[in-house]
Amino acid sequence: MTAMLQISDLRTSFLQAKEKLTVIEGVSLTVEPGETVGVVGESGCGKSVTSLSVMQLLGRNVQLEGSIRFQGKELLSLTDKQMEAIRGNQIAMIFQEPMTSLNPLHTIGKQIGEPLRRHLGLNRQQAKERTIQLLKEVGIPRAEEIINDYPHQLSGGMRQRVMIAMAMACTPKLLIADEPTTALDVTIQAQILELMKKVRDEHGTSILLITHDLGVVAEMCHRVIVMYAGQIVEEADVKQLFDEPKHPYTRGLLGSMPSLNTNQERLDAIPGAVPLLQEMPAGCRFAPRCPEAMEICRNKNPELLTISDTQKCRCWLYGEEEAQ
Ligand code: SF4
Ligand code: MG
Numbered sequence: 001m002t003a004m005l006q007i008s009d010l011r012t013s014f015l016q017a018k019e020k021l022t023v024i025e026g027v028s029l030t031v032e033p034g035e036t037v038g039v040v041g042e043s044g045c046g047k048s049v050t051s052l053s054v055m056q057l058l059g060r061n062v063q064l065e066g067s068i069r070f071q072g073k074e075l076l077s078l079t080d081k082q083m084e085a086i087r088g089n090q091i092a093m094i095f096q097e098p099m100t101s102l103n104p105l106h107t108i109g110k111q112i113g114e115p116l117r118r119h120l121g122l123n124r125q126q127a128k129e130r131t132i133q134l135l136k137e138v139g140i141p142r143a144e145e146i147i148n149d150y151p152h153q154l155s156g157g158m159r160q161r162v163m164i165a166m167a168m169a170c171t172p173k174l175l176i177a178d179e180p181t182t183a184l185d186v187t188i189q190a191q192i193l194e195l196m197k198k199v200r201d202e203h204g205t206s207i208l209l210i211t212h213d214l215g216v217v218a219e220m221c222h223r224v225i226v227m228y229a230g231q232i233v234e235e236a237d238v239k240q241l242f243d244e245p246k247h248p249y250t251r252g253l254l255g256s257m258p259s260l261n262t263n264q265e266r267l268d269a270i271p272g273a274v275p276l277l278q279e280m281p282a283g284c285r286f287a288p289r290c291p292e293a294m295e296i297c298r299n300k301n302p303e304l305l306t307i308s309d310t311q312k313c314r315c316w317l318y319g320e321e322e323a324q
Contacts, residue, residue, distance in 0.1 A: 004206040005031040009066040036207040038221035046230040089119040092167035095180035098159035102151040109147030134165040157188035178210040230283040246313040
């Protein structure tokens with residue numbers, strides 16, 4: 001079976017006047033048809049840059065190396081025009097802040113209808129009917145009226161629904177969702193997650209879900225990638241990740257997760273911060289914050305090791321040089 005998305009050894013670098021800053025270093029991940037893969041980590045770990053690399057939305061001064069295959073087709077060798085035809089059509093994206101993808105100057109009807117006309121060749125009336133149907137599917141009441149509204153006239157939760165309707169308009173095969181519920185309150189968040197699941201299950205959409213929220217991961221994902229400082233540090237099935245987290249960073253993230261049954265705020269937040277690009281540690285990038293750091297950790301960055309069929313981890317605790 002051809003993977004829906006296969007990223008191999010991706011390196012994303014920002015080219016500056018005198019230097020090249022590599023933000024994503026050797027990321028490989030696969031999303032199978034119908035699968036939801038979560039990408040977690042604190043902000044600044046490269047989650048969003050990874051997703052924007054797939055969409056090639058990072059602008060001109062960016063170098064993408066490695067391979068990004070969508071249904072077997074190499075995206076990195078496409079022209080801008082070919083990429084544009086895929087974006088919003090076969091691969092769609094939703095963001096944390098709907099206002100970044102909704103145009104404040106266009107009515108809801110126009111924003112959803114326009115890609116339907118462009119990608120699917122619908123006429124004005126067909127596009128309008130399909131738009132109303134899509135808005136109803138995402139639970140927007142009075143869809144016939146809402147199409148004439150502008151984004152600022154809607155609540156945050158409604159705007160997020162509109163964005164999902166827009167993303168799903170052309171029934172994409174792959175949906176990339178970057179913190180889709182982070183800006184919403186808990187009740188709306190739960191509704192939006194339910195909606196994404198419904199859409200996924202009805203259309204068999206694959207989802208790459210970027211989030212810092214492990215609760216969202218538990219709710220939505222089949223598999224999880226944990227990123228730290230531009231690299232993957234752990235990959236596991238969702239149950240494995242929660243039951244037997246291997247990487248000290250993953251354990252730290254789980255430890256700082258507020259318990260679902262209490263109203264506690266963060267428990268043991270991981271001390272320290274994600275290192276800056278210019279100050280990347282020579283060895284394991286997590287070593288300055290790791291409670292289990294050993295001598296070797298400060299000198300040599302471990303490889304991402306295969307621990308079992310379904311789990312990988314980048315840490316000397318599991319490496320061959322462990323006993324030295
Ligand atoms: Fe901690 Fe060492 Fe593992 Fe890095 S390699 S996570 S410092 S134990
Ligand atoms: Mg982000």
